[in-house]
Amino acid sequence: MARRRVSSFNIASLALGLAFLYLPIVILVIYSFNASRLVTVWGGWSLRWYAELFNDDAMIEAAWMSLRVAGASATIATVLGTLAAVALSRGERFRGRTLFSGMLYAPLVMPEVITGLSLLLLFVALNAERGFWTVTIAHTTLTMCFVAVVVQSRLASLDRSLEEAAMDLGCDPARAFLAVTLPLIAPAIAAGWMLAFTISLDDLVIASFTTGPGSATLPIRIYSEVRLGVKPEINAISTLIVGFIAVIIVVASLASKLSSAQGENAAPL
């Protein structure tokens, strides 16, 4: 096989690019252990701000709300997104397919202000009480397309003759899907769930529109603090979130390693 030469320009641009991506987060993490109240003055290592964080009931409540919303919406979105991916990649042509795929993929790039506003207007029109469920529904709508993309690309790369072999060996289409297709796309479905979870955990704009009074999510809480300026507690909570997401990514990459050990390409993302 031909080997490409890696030039020093290639290495330099890659190293600089990665440094650019990571340095700010590393600095943030370091500052979260700063003992000084003045964010910019180094006052030695301390866990002081983490301790204060745990006394901040509003912050903890917001974090709990965010985790619940993320868990519920990621689960619903995974079910719906997987169904949508199956319909699109195995359903061939059907009536309304173009509208369906258009609606499915539009939220991927739709400005969040529009999605948020439109959903809020719907909830107001339906006279729905805004809070946990409205945010969950909004996040499900936002994240199911990410799940669908991940699952659909896995389905597209799956060898169709595997399903034919299952049918040849006595499975009806539904059995063939459950016995062969589903186990093979399971890592992609898991990756889709985790992606949906982190996107929901991260969202500020749509949650701001669709939540009600007294049920702020973590990003809403952080945002209102950040607008007032840099605070050491925010460094601490940010570090916790980054750490939490890092754990999720490790689990995700382990899952995809597990799937690549099964001889198939790892799920994307």
Added chain:
Amino acid sequence: MGLAGKMAEESSRIDAGAGPGPRQAAPADGDVPLLRIDKVAKKFGTFRAVDGVSLDIAAGEFFALLGPSGCGKTTLLRMLAGFETPDEGRILLGGRDIAQVLPHERPINMMFQNYALFPHLSVRDNIAFGLKRAGMARGEIAARVAEMVALVKLDGLEKRKPDQLSGGQKQRVALARSLARRPQVLLLDEPLAALDKKLRESTQGELMELQRRLGMTFIVVTHDQEEAMTMASRIGVMDSGRLEQVATPHELYEAPNSRWIAGFVGDVNLFDGEITSRDNHRLTIATRDAGTLVVAEPRNPVTKPNVSVAIRPEKVKLSLRGPATDAINGSSINRLDGVVAEVCYLGGSTNYKLKLDSGSHLRSSIANTARIDIDAYGVNQHVVAWFAPDDCLVLEQ
């Protein structure tokens, strides 16, 4: 009869160990063939992938569908498996039309070209997959899997996943998996295409041996004529969706029914000409490029005057001065003068390309029967090529 019943019947037949040999002739008239393909056609859009194919296959046959890529052989195979439904015609299995039966309800199994092994299942579970679907009892499944593992010599690999197997081992798992249900017909889609040459040759022998032992009906699709001729008892040659000829390997090579088949199966020299006289079972043909040739009259009488004379290269002999006169019985041997234009040494034989006086070429293949070859000819050497009338074929243009 349910699937389980069929399998029981099959297994009792297999256990009895009696099966017809592989070199079995075409089904006799009046017999109900195991599989009858009746005027089957399949269109993809406006493209006629399979165009009115009729074919009978008897129980216990090893049948090969041979043809260049895109000739429709795979589509025909997929219709037998149930992955495509014919637009026209019937597919009768034991007298029952199965053209509309779904794949999972057919007593036919297929070995896929890329094997299509389930990557998430072990060798054992791959083989057991179809048995579980058939609702076999646990113990029975275990016994059958063990039997299959032994049959294809995979002992000790039962717990491996497909990606921990070599190409040859994967091929065996695929074979065992498709055989496990004891199908009435086993379809093999380019079963050896993914193997390297040496492995392919030994696997050919194993497949034949297996088919003979099980007495099962095998239908193999291949683009490799050597593979088809080695393994199959009968070969159906397809081109552009049509079945051009169905014959034993010997017939196909020595009595092709068209110029296309003659050129597709093996190498051939073709000379176009016109029949000028016929007497005593000999035709005299005036060719454009090779002068007047005398050939044996074919069994099926030639109706048109414009014909082609076909002669296989290995039947063209060479010498410096022509055949010794006592080697000829009669005066009708064909003799052509030429100059050696190309020499291609292949080990077991040497291929020569002669330039005839007319400017056209004649190919000759000479077996290298002695280690030190005194009969080797060089480029630009004048030689005489000769061949007997009985070795020539007359084909309509």
Added chain:
Amino acid sequence: MSARRIFARPARLAAIAPYLWLLLFFLVPFGFVLKISLSQTAIAQPPYTPLFDLGGGWTEIRSAFAALSLDNFKLLVSDDLYVLSYVRSLYVAVASTFMLLLIGYPIAYGMARLPRRWQAVAMVLVIVPFWTSFLIRIYAWINILQHDGLLNQILLALRLVPSPVVWLSTDSAMYLGIVYSYLPFMILPLYATLARMEPAIEEAAADLGAAPWQVFWLVTFPLSLPGVAAGALLCFIPIIGEFVIPDLLAGSNALMIGQTLWLEFFTNKDWPVASATAIVLLIVLLVPLLLYERLQRRQLEEAR
């Protein structure tokens, strides 16, 4: 009928639930946006007059249609605030997409040149920030860019500037934030096309006498254009409607359209004008959205 069709029938049934969900929670809401963009502002809860009440009967509906007004749209066109923020959004999106391309391409190219094993590592390293909270990443920059932040401390220590520079609340900070946040969106599609490219193609070009820069310009870059288009659209579209980054990093003298919409909605409580703003934004985005949708579908078709 073919094997695909045997499978297709039950597969289509899977569409029902997500289809209904999207109709109810994606398509129908746009109807409400349209409806409210055509109604009058009111100081009430909710802060607009209902367009019509179906209980009111025929006359009610007729009078409602008579009351349909394009006033909100007229306001958008006549008031500089809105026009300027649309123009600014487009300008910012074009400029930052261009910057992203300039910065992202060498990184993606470097990734694609790595040995296979390292490519996977680099890929994970680029994806990780994509999973990390958007808000936190912007906040990290506020930490660095603020008046007595790390950047100014370093600049002062190196005596490069006499006094702290104002970084926050400037356009530079906003562009920095946008490039930082959207970089993975640009790198990943670029990398995907570059990594798929046969090394032999570049070697063939070199073999036929092309200098390295010609190999890149005449072969590599043209072949990577689908990735460039995907990356550019994937960044351009959401940047137009971006709210968080300009709100936290840019000054308040000029607003992007996402900020204007937010302001109308949350601060001015003018839902009809906010809805009209959203409708116009949607129209602006229609062309790039359709382009993106086509690209997406073609890629999935190719993957088959």
